[in-house]
Amino acid sequence: MKDAIQKADVLIEALQWIREFRDKTTVIKLGGSVMEDHTAMGHLLLDVVFMETVGMRPVIVHGGGAAISRAMADAGLTPRFVQGRRYTDGDALRIVEQILGYQVNERLAAKIEELGGRARPLNFRTTNVLFGQRIGLEDENGQTVELGHVGQVTRVDVDTIHSLCSEGVVPVIPSLCLDEDGGGKLNVNADTAATTVAQQLAAEKLVFLSDVNGVRRDRNDPETLLDTLTVEQAEELIRSGAIESGMIPKVQACLETVKQNVRKIHIIDGRLRHSLLLEIYTSRGIGTEIMNRPFRPNT
Numbered sequence: 001m002k003d004a005i006q007k008a009d010v011l012i013e014a015l016q017w018i019r020e021f022r023d024k025t026t027v028i029k030l031g032g033s034v035m036e037d038h039t040a041m042g043h044l045l046l047d048v049v050f051m052e053t054v055g056m057r058p059v060i061v062h063g064g065g066a067a068i069s070r071a072m073a074d075a076g077l078t079p080r081f082v083q084g085r086r087y088t089d090g091d092a093l094r095i096v097e098q099i100l101g102y103q104v105n106e107r108l109a110a111k112i113e114e115l116g117g118r119a120r121p122l123n124f125r126t127t128n129v130l131f132g133q134r135i136g137l138e139d140e141n142g143q144t145v146e147l148g149h150v151g152q153v154t155r156v157d158v159d160t161i162h163s164l165c166s167e168g169v170v171p172v173i174p175s176l177c178l179d180e181d182g183g184g185k186l187n188v189n190a191d192t193a194a195t196t197v198a199q200q201l202a203a204e205k206l207v208f209l210s211d212v213n214g215v216r217r218d219r220n221d222p223e224t225l226l227d228t229l230t231v232e233q234a235e236e237l238i239r240s241g242a243i244e245s246g247m248i249p250k251v252q253a254c255l256e257t258v259k260q261n262v263r264k265i266h267i268i269d270g271r272l273r274h275s276l277l278l279e280i281y282t283s284r285g286i287g288t289e290i291m292n293r294p295f296r297p298n299t
Contacts, residue, residue, distance in 0.1 A: 096187050101176050133183075231259065
């Protein structure tokens, strides 16, 4: 009986958040090592089905770096990086499109359907919803360094996404876009694609699934997790060096997003079983929440 009552208490705790986030859009970015863990992905996608079932509007944006790297190795192609960014030539783009745009994208949607939800893969052979432009980098002399078929998202087909969400369908979007200048298909960084989707959808939340438990004062110590950060606090942690290395661009993307239309950004460990539900439907959460206010409000 005690166990049953505890389960009821959990449901009651979740109730306030279920009511709060009903009909609100949450963009979920999948990528990195989490996507290589099939057990973790199963739990995460089941969380997505739960979210949609109780009235939220989840939207998935995903990458697929490890699967792409394996496919390139099988094809005898050596990955090329320029200033830490993957260079995408014609051969690489064809592999990215096939693996990321079709295989991974359609497998994620199929898994959601298998778990009892409804999902739609949004890729170049179904319905593309991301549009953008080619980008490059600058070298130390201020000269443009080309990255090949690499772009950034500038426009999102929000009408198609909202229409699917209103029908109870989870949109599943790969980090690829069409060049609006007629330059064809472009490979896009999944983090920046997710932030643009969240901004243009005016999402309630953007959730980054990581292989760490969030932002830490000491990146090597999980016990130093910061469960809530304001924009000012996060900027100070970057300046002080507490946030460093690969976490810097992710946090900077979060800060830019909360300055736009998105209320809250979450960085959580996607390997933890049901991490999405624990972060969204409990009062404390299990990761780092970045927002403009210094506490987790009920409204």
